[in-house]
Amino acid sequence: MQTIEVLGWVLFAIWAVVSGIPTVWLLGRSLNRQSDRLADPASWPRVSVIVPARDEGPKIEAGLKSLLASDYPNIEIVAIDDRSRDDTGAIMDRLANESDGKLRVIHITDLPEGWLGKNHALQVGAQQSDGEWVLFTDGDVVHAPQTLRQTIRFVVARGTDHLAMFPDFESGGVFETAFVIGFGVMFAAGTQPYLIPTKFTRAYCGVGAYNLVRRSALDRAGGFEPIKLDIMDDVKLGKLLKRTGARCEILRAEGGLRIRWQAGAWACITGLEKNAFASANYAVMQLLWICGVTTLVFCGPAIGAVLVGESRTGFVAATILSHVLYGLTAWLHGYSFWLFPMLMPAGLAFVFAFLRSGWVTMRQGGVRWRDTFYSLEVLRGGLFR
Numbered sequence: 001m002q003t004i005e006v007l008g009w010v011l012f013a014i015w016a017v018v019s020g021i022p023t024v025w026l027l028g029r030s031l032n033r034q035s036d037r038l039a040d041p042a043s044w045p046r047v048s049v050i051v052p053a054r055d056e057g058p059k060i061e062a063g064l065k066s067l068l069a070s071d072y073p074n075i076e077i078v079a080i081d082d083r084s085r086d087d088t089g090a091i092m093d094r095l096a097n098e099s100d101g102k103l104r105v106i107h108i109t110d111l112p113e114g115w116l117g118k119n120h121a122l123q124v125g126a127q128q129s130d131g132e133w134v135l136f137t138d139g140d141v142v143h144a145p146q147t148l149r150q151t152i153r154f155v156v157a158r159g160t161d162h163l164a165m166f167p168d169f170e171s172g173g174v175f176e177t178a179f180v181i182g183f184g185v186m187f188a189a190g191t192q193p194y195l196i197p198t199k200f201t202r203a204y205c206g207v208g209a210y211n212l213v214r215r216s217a218l219d220r221a222g223g224f225e226p227i228k229l230d231i232m233d234d235v236k237l238g239k240l241l242k243r244t245g246a247r248c249e250i251l252r253a254e255g256g257l258r259i260r261w262q263a264g265a266w267a268c269i270t271g272l273e274k275n276a277f278a279s280a281n282y283a284v285m286q287l288l289w290i291c292g293v294t295t296l297v298f299c300g301p302a303i304g305a306v307l308v309g310e311s312r313t314g315f316v317a318a319t320i321l322s323h324v325l326y327g328l329t330a331w332l333h334g335y336s337f338w339l340f341p342m343l344m345p346a347g348l349a350f351v352f353a354f355l356r357s358g359w360v361t362m363r364q365g366g367v368r369w370r371d372t373f374y375s376l377e378v379l380r381g382g383l384f385r
Contacts, residue, residue, distance in 0.1 A: 004304070008314025011301050015322045018189045023325050025194040026332060030254035031165065035150040038157045045156070047148060048131030049077045052121035053139030054370050057086040060139045064095050067137075068102060072148040077103040078129050079139075080121040083111065085371075088139075114382075115228045117372055122233065123224040134218060136211040136237070140259055141167060147256035151212055154251070161217035161246035164196075164238060165210035167257035168334045175265035175349075178339060181330045182346030183261075183268075186294070188329070193250045196242075205250050206238030209259055213237075217246040229374075229382020231278040231367065236384045252332065269353040274367045276357035282380050287358045291351045298322070298347025 028034075049067055053060050060079075067077050079096070081089035092105040106128060111117050126134055133152065137143070155163050166184075171177040195203030211234060221244040227236040242248050262271040280287040301322050304315030327340030361367055366375040 002311070004308055005311035005314055008301070008304050008308070008312065008316075008318060010314075011297065011304070012314050012318035012321060014297055015301075015318055015325060018192075019185060019325050020321065022188040022191075022193050023185075023328055023332070026188065026252060029193070029250065030252045031147070031150050031154070031256045032254055034251055035154040038153050040153055041156040044072065044074045044149075044152065045132040046074050046076070046130065047072060047133045047135060047152065048126075048129030049075060049135045049137060049148075050080065050122060050125035050129065051077065051137055051139050052080040052082055052118055052125065053084065053088050053092075054082040054117065054121075055084050055086045055088060056139040057084075057088045057091060060088050061091050061095065063137075063139050063141050063143075064092065064103065066141075066143040066145075068095070068099055069145050070143065070148050071145045072152070075102065075148065076129060076131060078125045079103060079105045080125050081105060081107045082117055082121040082370075083108055111372065116231065116233070116374065116382075117370060119224050119228050119230070119233050123228070126218060126223055132215050134213050134215055136208075136213070136234075138208050138259070141209045142258050144256045147253070150256065151210075151251075155212065155214070155249070158249065159247060160249045161214040162238065162241045162248040163210075163212040164205045164207040164234075164248070164250045165212075165257060166207060166250070166252045166333075167209040167259045168253055168255060170258055170260040171335075172264060174339070174342065175345070176262070176268055177330075177335055178342035178346040179265055179268040179349050180261060181326060181333065181335060181339060181342070182350055184329045184333055185326055185346075186350060191250075196238075196248050196250050201242055204235075204238040204242040204248065206234040206236065207250075208234035209257055210253070211237055213241065214246070217241055217244070220244050221246070227384045229378060230384045231274055231369070231374075231379065240384065265349070269349060269356065272353040273357050273360055274369050276354040277361045278367075278379070278383075280354070280358070281383055281385075282361070282376060284358065284362075287354060291354050294347055294351050294354075298350075299344050302344060 079092045096103045169180045191205045221240045230236045262268045301318035305319045323340040326343040327337040330339045331337045
């Protein structure tokens with residue numbers, strides 16, 4: 001019984017340290033709070049916004065129009081049509097013709113050997129742009145007009161080389177929302193964002209919705225060449241930049257960016273198909289370890305609180321803390337705190353998504369991403385460690 005009681009308090013400590021500290025730290029890390037108190041730079045540096053897209057016809061117009069509406073005074077937008085088979089390229093061309101030179105389009109028709117499609121598109125965009133700063137953002141992200149101005153004000157004042165920013169998520173039903181919140185909990189716990197501004201090289205982050213990088217830091221890191229075969233391009237860009245001496249920061253957009261990650265709970269699960277196993281370095285034992293720990297941490301407190309007798313105090317404390325932190329994460333991302341009862345379903349859904357990703361990848365011998373197949377052997381060989 002004493003061992004069980006200790007386990008309850010261990011789970012409490014895990015939630016307090018691994019999730020509690022990052023969550024509380026993120027409370028004060030909103031773009032508005034951090035940027036609006038700073039003075040404008042003496043001059044606004046040139047920013048190149050790189051927007052890669054493949055078959056994003058239903059979403060690309062809203063994303064590009066939001067960038068064209070930016071109030072930033074010194075901007076170029078480079079849209080990359082990466083071998084699209086729908087009307088993505090045509091929509092880009094139409095918007096470029098209406099943009100008075102603010103937007104230009106690059107059409108990619110072939111993928112070179114040894115590259116993932118998106119990584120190659122990002123590299124091409126970076127090479128064919130001239131900004132002192134480069135913003136990499138996904139085609140389905142909607143930007144508020146002031147967001148780029150606020151982030152440039154922040155990075156110039158802070159001497160930052162790389163700023164990653166969490167967007168606000170739009171979602172539909174309760175289960176989709178619960179999954180998105182669970183992703184926020186796990187991402188914060190996995191990245192420990194309060195360590196990212198330090199020199200600790202193992203603390204890094206990248207966000208596909210918003211990776212703003214100083215050109216000199218990107219060049220020093222070798223662009224996307226070192227991560228050209230790594231599916232987790234956004235996160236690994238953060239790792240690459242941190243390892244090569246960049247000063248990195250992370251903020252919450254808090255109204256500055258919005259995106260709907262996937263439409264529906266099942267789409268959220270299948271949406272992790274290419275990334276989940278990659279996050280375990282395509283190693284089965286590492287994947288099983290992640291799934292086991294996630295199940296224990298998300299479900300163990302409540303199960304212990306119900307099943308354990310007099311020694312359940314630690315489990316009860318861990319249950320309360322974990323649900324409060326889950327609800328607080330929901331609030332941070334623009335949802336209701338009262339979604340906190342969805343903690344366990346969200347954790348179990350993530351475990352299922354990770355196991356499914358490993359099973360599908362192993363079964364088909366690789367990953368099919370936007371109708372291009374990459375073998376497991378190639379992906380393992382291209383991991384940036």
